[in-house]
Amino acid sequence: MAEVFWFRMRDPVTGQVETYPKKGTEDAITRLGGEKLWGSVEEVDEEELDDNGLYEQPRGRLADLSPQNRALMERLEIDVDEGGDWDRLDLSGADLDRLLDAARDEGREGDRLMRAH
Numbered sequence: 635m636a637e638v639f640w641f642r643m644r645d646p647v648t649g650q651v652e653t654y655p656k657k658g659t660e661d662a663i664t665r666l667g668g669e670k671l672w673g674s675v676e677e678v679d680e681e682e683l684d685d686n687g688l689y690e691q692p693r694g695r696l697a698d699l700s701p702q703n704r705a706l707m708e709r710l711e712i713d714v715d716e717g718g719d720w721d722r723l724d725l726s727g728a729d730l731d732r733l734l735d736a737a738r739d740e741g742r743e744g745d746r747l748m749r750a751h
Contacts, residue, residue: 659689
């Protein structure tokens with residue numbers, strides 16, 4: 635198993651410090667001149683690392699979301715195809731679907747309690 639971290643490094647074109655799009659081992663981060671983000675550690679199989687010691691997390695799958703939750707994401711204009719935070723969530727599409735359902739149920743319960751008072 636290998637430990638990988640999200641890390642930041644300065645973009646040579648813009649000069650801005652940005653989060654790198656892949657996680658990396660400590661050696662890879664040092665070699666690239668980056669700074670790891672503490673609390674982002676993840677253990678992955680050595681075979682999942684590329685030749686540079688970088689790890690690309692699997693993307694969530696929209697197919698795992700219920701039609702209702704897919705519609706919610708479209709209504710909120712969350713552009714999952716462009717990456718954003720979708721590919722950085724430490725959740726599978728199935729887990730995100732479950733959490734969206736739970737949040738919706740919790741919201742309904744809160745509405746019922748407010749109407750009762």
